[in-house]
Amino acid sequence: SLVEMIAAGFSVPNGFIISSDEFVKYCDENGLQDVSLEEMRQGIIDGKFSEEMSESILNLYKKEFSNNEKVAVRSSALCEDSEEFAWSGELETYLFIEESNLLESVKKCFASIFTERALLYAKRANISIEKMQVAVIVQKQIQSEFAGVAFSDNPLNGKNEIIIETVAG
Numbered sequence: 001s002l003v004e005m006i007a008a009g010f011s012v013p014n015g016f017i018i019s020s021d022e023f024v025k026y027c028d029e030n031g032l033q034d035v036s037l038e039e040m041r042q043g044i045i046d047g048k049f050s051e052e053m054s055e056s057i058l059n060l061y062k063k064e065f066s067n068n069e070k071v072a073v074r075s076s077a078l079c080e081d082s083e084e085f086a087w088s089g090e091l092e093t094y095l096f097i098e099e100s101n102l103l104e105s106v107k108k109c110f111a112s113i114f115t116e117r118a119l120l121y122a123k124r125a126n127i128s129i130e131k132m133q134v135a136v137i138v139q140k141q142i143q144s145e146f147a148g149v150a151f152s153d154n155p156l157n158g159k160n161e162i163i164i165e166t167v168a169g
Contacts, residue, residue, distance in 0.1 A: 002137065015071065015139030016060045020078050022053065023110050023134050029053075037114065037129065044111040054103055061099055061138065070096045070141040075109040077118075078133045090118045091134065096141055109136045144169070 006012050027033065030047035032040060049057070065071060075091030092112035094105040112118060113134040122132055148166035153159065 002139075013072075013140035013142050014064060015137060016064055018057060018106060018136040018138065020133040020135045023136075026053065026107075026110060037119065041111045041114040044114070045107055047107065049103055049107075057103060057106060057138075058099065061102055064138075065099075065140065068099055070098055071102070072137075072139050072141050073097050073102065073105040073109055074137040074139065075112050076135045076137055077113060078131075078135060090121050091115075097138075102138070106136050106138075110134055 002012055026047065026049065027044070029050050030043065032043045032047070035043050061071070073094045075093065077091055092109055092115075094108060097105045113132050118132075121127075122129070146166045146168055148164055151163040151165075154161050154163050156163075
């Protein structure tokens with residue numbers, strides 16, 4: 001959605017995406033394929049990035065944020081929202097992150113797909129564990145006058161109408 005917003009001319013803070021393919025690769029490299037759901041979250045947090053993956057993430061950060069700027073590290077579930085359920089607010093976001101704690105924050109975002117809250121959401125929305133993947137967005141941290149959320153379908157009545165909610169701050 002951020003790419004679509006940029007293409008439509010909206011002002012979106014710069015950043016980069018760590019794809020769900022990297023999430024799967026990270027889990028594979030840390031032997032988490034056959035781990036129980038109860039162990040998955042901690043296994044992700046305790047896992048190690050391969051040298052190649054950590055260098056890639058840190059190089060993207062240095063390229064995009066050459067002045068060691070603070071960033072927001074945001075989780076993005078790849079499972080589709082349903083008419084009854086939306087992933088908004090289910091996964092973790094970490095704010096004011098620097099290079100020194102970037103990789104740890106990415107791991108925490110990866111792991112947030114396996115929190116009790118996210119697993120309960122998936123169960124209620126009838127989403128299989130195999131479909132639960134997460135991407136991570138690393139985006140410039142900005143001080144804003146307003147913050148908001150845009151919905152392409154009205155979350156209150158399900159109608160196909162755009163709703164934008166904003167708050168000061």
